[in-house]
Amino acid sequence: MKKSYGIITIDEDKCQGCVNCMMSCRTEAIRIYEGKARILTNKCIYCGKCFRDCPENAITASTHGLEDLKRYKYTIVIPTSSLYAQFPGEGVPNKVLCALKALGFDDVCEEAVGAEIASIATQEYLKEYRGPYPIISSYCPAIIRLIQIQFPNFVDNINPIELPAEITAKYAREEKVKELGLREEEIGIFYIAPCPAKIVAIAKTETKERSYINGTISISAIYGQLLAVLREVREEEDLQKATGVGIGWAMKGGEIRELERQRCLRDDKESIVVDGIKNVIKVLDGIENGKLRNIEFIEARSCPEGCIGGALTVADRYVARGRIRKLMLGNEKESEIKREEVVRRFREGYYFFEKRLKPKPFASRLDPDPIKAVEKMKLRDEIHSSLPGLDCGACGAPNCRALADDVVQGRAEVTDCIFKWRERAKDLAEEVMEWAGKKPHSIPKR
Numbered sequence: 001m002k003k004s005y006g007i008i009t010i011d012e013d014k015c016q017g018c019v020n021c022m023m024s025c026r027t028e029a030i031r032i033y034e035g036k037a038r039i040l041t042n043k044c045i046y047c048g049k050c051f052r053d054c055p056e057n058a059i060t061a062s063t064h065g066l067e068d069l070k071r072y073k074y075t076i077v078i079p080t081s082s083l084y085a086q087f088p089g090e091g092v093p094n095k096v097l098c099a100l101k102a103l104g105f106d107d108v109c110e111e112a113v114g115a116e117i118a119s120i121a122t123q124e125y126l127k128e129y130r131g132p133y134p135i136i137s138s139y140c141p142a143i144i145r146l147i148q149i150q151f152p153n154f155v156d157n158i159n160p161i162e163l164p165a166e167i168t169a170k171y172a173r174e175e176k177v178k179e180l181g182l183r184e185e186e187i188g189i190f191y192i193a194p195c196p197a198k199i200v201a202i203a204k205t206e207t208k209e210r211s212y213i214n215g216t217i218s219i220s221a222i223y224g225q226l227l228a229v230l231r232e233v234r235e236e237e238d239l240q241k242a243t244g245v246g247i248g249w250a251m252k253g254g255e256i257r258e259l260e261r262q263r264c265l266r267d268d269k270e271s272i273v274v275d276g277i278k279n280v281i282k283v284l285d286g287i288e289n290g291k292l293r294n295i296e297f298i299e300a301r302s303c304p305e306g307c308i309g310g311a312l313t314v315a316d317r318y319v320a321r322g323r324i325r326k327l328m329l330g331n332e333k334e335s336e337i338k339r340e341e342v343v344r345r346f347r348e349g350y351y352f353f354e355k356r357l358k359p360k361p362f363a364s365r366l367d368p369d370p371i372k373a374v375e376k377m378k379l380r381d382e383i384h385s386s387l388p389g390l391d392c393g394a395c396g397a398p399n400c401r402a403l404a405d406d407v408v409q410g411r412a413e414v415t416d417c418i419f420k421w422r423e424r425a426k427d428l429a430e431e432v433m434e435w436a437g438k439k440p441h442s443i444p445k446r
Ligand code: SF4
Pocket: 024, 025, 026, 027, 028, 029, 030, 039, 043, 044, 045, 046, 047, 048, 049, 050, 051
């Protein structure tokens, strides 16, 4: 049986309840109930780490497919730059773009072009920025969600410039409506995604009323079809518009590199690149408790090495890194982006989030009523201190504090802890023995 948690699906026939996913999830969003993994969607940041760490391949993401193209009169595909890193050899990216058209899309517009535009917009934003610091990159939606849930005080530190894929889609839609005279709803825009976080950020956007993108297809879902076409495709068009600046965003350090090259970061402050959820949590903790100071900009990526390490990619992340580096260095394309035009649109607010991001702090998840939430937090701490503190996971929660949390939320019982269960069984056995020694008054003593 398959169980869905938003875009994540767990195949319960494959799941062996081995706890690998639960122990690897950095936001404690997985539990094992009745021998099967379950996801707590209010804690999940859709990073996809559990996909990679499940030895049974029981966790997957549901995305659209090529059959969805039929729903539109005209279709545009936006490949993430990490897609280029899945294939070796000469001619990439243009060959990949031609192959996408051969698969049935009417046009291709690259995410990397949106990334180059987002970089210029960020440079302008930095020029006028007056705090609070640090500014945190908005490129990785898993990190945005992590901040909303675990570091709500930093929500206003997130750079409010839209995802590059959304910028690309906004331009493409406007252009095609004008050029082809089509209605907006007749144009279907599909994004090729490297991870579940980007799929959710598009499907359930929180930064505007509706995404400019209609559907998402994961790299892993389209890889086979693309590979088959790539072998035969002829490069009849020059479709590549992206330069190394935008393509570089696929790997860690790519975003900050351009800000440094344009000398937009302050000399009296630090700027850092951090990848991997565990490391990002450590850095944000450090900033929150004052151990890390004077940081101006953080490029934080949930996946090791950045999006090339995304859970829905195919190629080895280190090989992919080498390929992106080659594309960046060997890319002699002149940018077609007109900086003055981007600056003008920036001033009009074209690239900004249309809605303010809201925190989703954990306390309010314990109870919608803040007073009750505080009471529940107290109770949780009491239960936590009564547990053995071994964090063994045998109860189906990743650690003792998470079990205490689940008890308060009514999802579990203290006796799910094997030690508490033994204590309780021992108490009950003693009680039974005591009762066995007692007799009603009516029975004569011997
Ligand atoms: S996608 Fe990430 S946050 Fe969500 S359950 Fe899997 S590992 Fe945890």
